[in-house]
Structures are given as C-alpha cells and as structure tokens.
Amino acid sequence: MTTALAVDGVRRDLKGRRVLNGLDLFLDAGECRAIVGLNGAGKTTALRVMLGMLRPDAGTVTILGTRLPSADRSVWRSVGHLVETPFCYPELTARQNIEASAALHGASRASASTRIVELADRLMLTAWLETPVRRLSLGTRQKVGLAAALVHAPRLIVLDEPTNGLDPLAVVALRTLIADATRDGAAVLVTSHHFDELARLADRVDVLHHGRIIDTLTPDGPDLEQRFFNTVLAADTAAVSA
Numbered sequence: 648m649t650t651a652l653a654v655d656g657v658r659r660d661l662k663g664r665r666v667l668n669g670l671d672l673f674l675d676a677g678e679c680r681a682i683v684g685l686n687g688a689g690k691t692t693a694l695r696v697m698l699g700m701l702r703p704d705a706g707t708v709t710i711l712g713t714r715l716p717s718a719d720r721s722v723w724r725s726v727g728h729l730v731e732t733p734f735c736y737p738e739l740t741a742r743q744n745i746e747a748s749a750a751l752h753g754a755s756r757a758s759a760s761t762r763i764v765e766l767a768d769r770l771m772l773t774a775w776l777e778t779p780v781r782r783l784s785l786g787t788r789q790k791v792g793l794a795a796a797l798v799h800a801p802r803l804i805v806l807d808e809p810t811n812g813l814d815p816l817a818v819v820a821l822r823t824l825i826a827d828a829t830r831d832g833a834a835v836l837v838t839s840h841h842f843d844e845l846a847r848l849a850d851r852v853d854v855l856h857h858g859r860i861i862d863t864l865t866p867d868g869p870d871l872e873q874r875f876f877n878t879v880l881a882a883d884t885a886a887v888s889a
C-alpha cells in the first residue's frame with residue numbers, strides 16, 4: 648500500500664488554545680477514512696493543516712510523498728478538497744466554477760468537459776450547470792463544490808462534512824462516487840456527524856477528541872454511534888481521574 652497522507656505528531660494552537668495536540672493519522676491509497684468528533688474537537692483545523700492552509704506548530708504533514716510546506720504544484724494538482732466554503736465564484740455558472748477548478752488542477756479541457764457531464768449527471772446537477780452559483784440553493788452549491796473537488800480525478804480527496812445540505816439521493820450519489828474513487832486508487836478522508844452514513848462509506852473511523860486521535864473504530868459491527876460515545880466518555884473519565 649502507498650501512503651497518500653501522513654500526519655505525524657501535529658500540534659497547533661489557535662488564539663492561545665491548543666486545538667491539535669499530537670495528531671497522528673495515516674491514509675493509504677485506495678482507502679476511505681473518516682474523522683469523527685464532537686463539535687470543536689478540531690476536525691476542520693486538522694484538515695486545514697493537512698491541506699497546507701495552516702502551518703503546524705510542531706509535527707509533520709506529508710502529502711503524496713512530499714513533506715509540507717515543500718509540496719509543489721504537481722502535488723497540489725493531485726489533491727481535491729472541499730473544506731468549509733465550496734469552491735465557488737458566485738457570478739460564474741456552476742459549469743464555469745467546475746471548469747475553473749479543473750484548469751487550476753491542470754486537467755485538459757477535453758477531459759474536464761467529459762468529466763463534468765458525468766459528475767453533473769451523477770450528482771443531478773445537469774439542469775443547473777448554466778446557472779450562476781449565486782442563484783443556487785445551498786445543497787446545489789454543495790454539489791458544485793463536490794464536482795469541483797472531483798473533476799480532475801485527484802489521488803487524495805479531502806472532504807469536510809461533504810453531505811451538508813445534500814438530499815438523500817445526492818448522498819447516495821456521493822457515496823458511489825467515493826467508492827469509485829477509492830476503487831481507482833484514490834485516498835479519501837472525510838469528516839461527518841452522520842454515523843449511519845459513515846458506516847456505509849469509510850473503511851475506518853478515527854475518533855478525534857481534544858485534538859488527537861484517541862481510537863480507531865471499524866464501521867461495520869453494532870452501533871457505531873454508541874461505540875463512539877463510549878470511547879469519548881472513557882477518555883474524559885480517565886482524564887478526570889488522572
């Protein structure tokens with residue numbers, strides 16, 4: 648297996664508060680991993696550090712074999728992400744937004760145009776392709792952001808709460824897109840608060856609590872949500888009695 652993403656001992660403070668506290672995470676090609684955690688556990692901050700948007704105070708991040716911050720354009724071209732705001736220029740149409748992402752990631756016009764047709768069809772976005780993004784609903788914008796993240800067939804895909812605003816049909820479509828990507832060798836990292844969704848999506852589920860991974864759960868097996876709560880409760884109980 649090739650390691651697509653390696654996060655080793657990352658620490659990061661924000662406004663004097665320790666948000667990431669010795670974060671370790673390794674993601675292989677062909678694998679989908681999920682990060683779960685309570686609100687404020689540090690999920691989005693972790694993804695931002697992994698994507699080079701924030702520098703760690705300590706520890707290292709290695710993406711597709713290159714240690715940050717020295718990743719060059721060829722590395723970033725192989726990464727697709729949707730973190731916080733979807734990739735959207737409000738005055739441009741959905742198609743133009745997705746084309747802009749394809750161009751930014753070095754995809755040819757021909758391959759982008761074929762892939763946009765496919766992604767729009769699968770995400771039920773075709774009817775909205777020529778509409779300016781500012782006129783789209785929240786969920787449709789999310790679909791544009793997802794298409795922009797996937798249009799260049801990235802080898803590393805990072806999605807922060809990707810089902811935000813999506814209807815149940817679109818959730819199923821996203822699930823099959825992620826399954827196809829991992830089957831083709833991409834590595835996928837997602838965050839989510841929806842345990843039933845994670846159970847169907849991820850190969851492993853990492854529990855992030857107070858800025859570090861405290862356990863890794865297998866998504867199959869009984870009641871993932873209850874196992875998550877048990878893990879968090881046990882960690883808090885141990886911290887109180889220490």
Ligand SMILES: Nc1ncnc2c1ncn2[C@@H]1O[C@H](COP(=O)(O)OP(=O)(O)OP(=O)(O)O)[C@@H](O)[C@H]1O
Pocket residue numbers: 661662666684685686687688689690691692693
């Ligand atoms: N720019 C910032 N400045 C100061 N503190 C921040 C900043 N961004 C995040 N934080 C703090 O860092 C902690 C972790 O935030 P983060 O958004 O990473 O959590 P999260 O696990 O993604 O939460 P949620 O599930 O609510 O999205 C929170 O306490 C948050 O208030």
